[in-house]
Amino acid sequence: MEAITIKDIAKALNLSTSTVSRALRNSYEINPETKKLVLEYAEKTNYHPNPIALSLKENRSKAIGVIVPEIANNFFSQAINGIEAVAYNRGYHVVIFQSHESCERERSNIQHLVGRKVDGVLISLSGETTDVSHLQEIQNKGVPLVIFDRISNKIEANEVIADNFQGAFQATEHLILSGRKKIAHITSPSLLYTTKERLEGYKAALEKHGIPFDEDLVHYCGFAPEEARQVIFELLDKQKPDAIFTASDRLALDSFAAVKAKGINIPEQVAFIGFTNLQVAHLLDPPLSTVVQPAFEIGRTAAEMLLNTIENKQSITAVKTIKIPTEVNLRTSSN
Amino acid sequence: MEAITIKDIAKALNLSTSTVSRALRNSYEINPETKKLVLEYAEKTNYHPNPIALSLKENRSKAIGVIVPEIANNFFSQAINGIEAVAYNRGYHVVIFQSHESCERERSNIQHLVGRKVDGVLISLSGETTDVSHLQEIQNKGVPLVIFDRISNKIEANEVIADNFQGAFQATEHLILSGRKKIAHITSPSLLYTTKERLEGYKAALEKHGIPFDEDLVHYCGFAPEEARQVIFELLDKQKPDAIFTASDRLALDSFAAVKAKGINIPEQVAFIGFTNLQVAHLLDPPLSTVVQPAFEIGRTAAEMLLNTIENKQSITAVKTIKIPTEVNLRTSSN
DNA sequence: AGCTCTTTTGGTAACGTTCCCGACAACGAT
DNA sequence: ATCGTTGTCGGGAACGTTACCAAAAGAGCT
Numbered sequence: 001m002e003a004i005t006i007k008d009i010a011k012a013l014n015l016s017t018s019t020v021s022r023a024l025r026n027s028y029e030i031n032p033e034t035k036k037l038v039l040e041y042a043e044k045t046n047y048h049p050n051p052i053a054l055s056l057k058e059n060r061s062k063a064i065g066v067i068v069p070e071i072a073n074n075f076f077s078q079a080i081n082g083i084e085a086v087a088y089n090r091g092y093h094v095v096i097f098q099s100h101e102s103c104e105r106e107r108s109n110i111q112h113l114v115g116r117k118v119d120g121v122l123i124s125l126s127g128e129t130t131d132v133s134h135l136q137e138i139q140n141k142g143v144p145l146v147i148f149d150r151i152s153n154k155i156e157a158n159e160v161i162a163d164n165f166q167g168a169f170q171a172t173e174h175l176i177l178s179g180r181k182k183i184a185h186i187t188s189p190s191l192l193y194t195t196k197e198r199l200e201g202y203k204a205a206l207e208k209h210g211i212p213f214d215e216d217l218v219h220y221c222g223f224a225p226e227e228a229r230q231v232i233f234e235l236l237d238k239q240k241p242d243a244i245f246t247a248s249d250r251l252a253l254d255s256f257a258a259v260k261a262k263g264i265n266i267p268e269q270v271a272f273i274g275f276t277n278l279q280v281a282h283l284l285d286p287p288l289s290t291v292v293q294p295a296f297e298i299g300r301t302a303a304e305m306l307l308n309t310i311e312n313k314q315s316i317t318a319v320k321t322i323k324i325p326t327e328v329n330l331r332t333s334s335n
Numbered sequence: 336m337e338a339i340t341i342k343d344i345a346k347a348l349n350l351s352t353s354t355v356s357r358a359l360r361n362s363y364e365i366n367p368e369t370k371k372l373v374l375e376y377a378e379k380t381n382y383h384p385n386p387i388a389l390s391l392k393e394n395r396s397k398a399i400g401v402i403v404p405e406i407a408n409n410f411f412s413q414a415i416n417g418i419e420a421v422a423y424n425r426g427y428h429v430v431i432f433q434s435h436e437s438c439e440r441e442r443s444n445i446q447h448l449v450g451r452k453v454d455g456v457l458i459s460l461s462g463e464t465t466d467v468s469h470l471q472e473i474q475n476k477g478v479p480l481v482i483f484d485r486i487s488n489k490i491e492a493n494e495v496i497a498d499n500f501q502g503a504f505q506a507t508e509h510l511i512l513s514g515r516k517k518i519a520h521i522t523s524p525s526l527l528y529t530t531k532e533r534l535e536g537y538k539a540a541l542e543k544h545g546i547p548f549d550e551d552l553v554h555y556c557g558f559a560p561e562e563a564r565q566v567i568f569e570l571l572d573k574q575k576p577d578a579i580f581t582a583s584d585r586l587a588l589d590s591f592a593a594v595k596a597k598g599i600n601i602p603e604q605v606a607f608i609g610f611t612n613l614q615v616a617h618l619l620d621p622p623l624s625t626v627v628q629p630a631f632e633i634g635r636t637a638a639e640m641l642l643n644t645i646e647n648k649q650s651i652t653a654v655k656t657i658k659i660p661t662e663v664n665l666r667t668s669s670n
Numbered sequence: 671a672g673c674t675c676t677t678t679t680g681g682t683a684a685c686g687t688t689c690c691c692g693a694c695a696a697c698g699a700t
Numbered sequence: 701a702t703c704g705t706t707g708t709c710g711g712g713a714a715c716g717t718t719a720c721c722a723a724a725a726g727a728g729c730t
Contacts, residue, residue: 034709049687054718058687084433097421097428111383116387117387118450283588284615285619392716404688675728676724679722680724682720683729690712691711694709697704697707
């Protein structure tokens, strides 16, 4: 039950492999009758060209690679759906890998993808990644690359991001306008690009409304499961904020749960707003205000950018960054 | 900036390709000095063997393929994490594909995977898949295969599933014991294996407690976004159930939202329990009772099974089905 | 000296495909 | 009749790697 090859067809029809090859590609220099013969035989025997042999010869694969930290994260799975939507329409397969927030895994994934000659790579950096030499390397090799959401300023590449500053600014300003003064910000590791942008938005809103920035109200959380809980507990005991603004899907949930576990009323005692793509936000108790990133559209845009550079509709040298607006959904949790 | 090959090394060191190849594989029949020379040069030039060439030659790839309907579904992303955990430890890459509940996409993904010579395939069937000839085909070709969660009785293969019957039975019985009599069951398309099993569990619980089975209380929902909402609205108007038991992640959420949108109190007017792996169940309003599938463990078990057959620690012919217990988490929504 | 036996290396085919080059008719034009 | 042209086809190399079969040289033996 081995797969049939071009050689098998050639032998069966008493032709040469080159003739068969050309017949299958519908070359003009093949006799229509021969062509028909070959095509019919191929159809009958369920012939499929061996993509590996093709990749070896042509150094391409009609597939693009996607590396995200964690598909269980709503933002990323939605972004992937955006990516698949355009890739599929344009005839590309999408190969999905997770870095699990590990730089080593990320490097290994990159290795695997370029080794297998994907035509391009879409990546959102792991929370551990500071050194981006692996990206620089594939870029030097000429592999088209687009970084989305979690980008890095250590490398010049095509990028697609949400307007994190705007989202954070709006969220914070909303909390201020609803009368809150001690607004805590629970956020991701400080080296992430998104972390910085959101922090800036947060600061800018404070400044605009004359509220002094208090370092003790900002807490960076790693990816350990219990970390956010601890941080929130401590925060509620010591700084006693009257509002909490969290970055990231994961932190929003963990923090939300922690505040409730402490028996603190939302929004009466503490207002809450999260930077998250949770689809159940409106079903929570109380319904959670969110800053939503246009995940699907980010994925779509990034994939379009990548495919355009792959197909040379877009020059590789002129890198650019596309910023997509975020959306604020106000619900009960923030008044 | 092209990748370096064995030929390049051979030329540079004035050796034959076969010698270089053997030196790199640390063959015993190579002079230690030559070996050292080659290894050092390879290290220096950052040589990596071309996996495509290897696959072409050896018909394998040290990668396994996973096909799931939708990674945005918690159950599947958790299962994938289980799969990756064992695959990574055993030196395999995991290539993830989504069928988006489309049989055609599923077939295309299968094609791509076997074409690219993955060493085995893990799959959970799309909601549309009735004809499993594509699976039969790859099984005939000798590609190791494990089906998990959404299995099919039209093909004999290694399978890993949750104990859907038990979960549904327990959920239904719990609703009965808490005094409910008109228990609706909102479930997935009837052709899915999980649908049938859960329905059987539901029926069995009814029967045990002498409640007649009412066909009108069972509703099958497709994958359209608004479908569950419509079904719930109609159900609440006509049959007026005093409890709802839903299958699947998606249906639990959509139904839950629909009931709330109708202004019906949970659990006072209608008790609610869902078959779901939602991580936020305890944060909902009211906290949602759930039957939880051991997603991670299902993935882990399936991957182990697959890798064992790949590495011939397990015979291909003796197929078996592993069933893993579900867990019931009772919360406010069901009293 | 002639023989076999190791040790170490090289050459080549093969995996499946495409592409370049050339071969060989048949044909019309000079 | 000779010459280019056109239409069809086959042969071979190449992509990067490994496996098999030789081959050469030296060592040790009778």
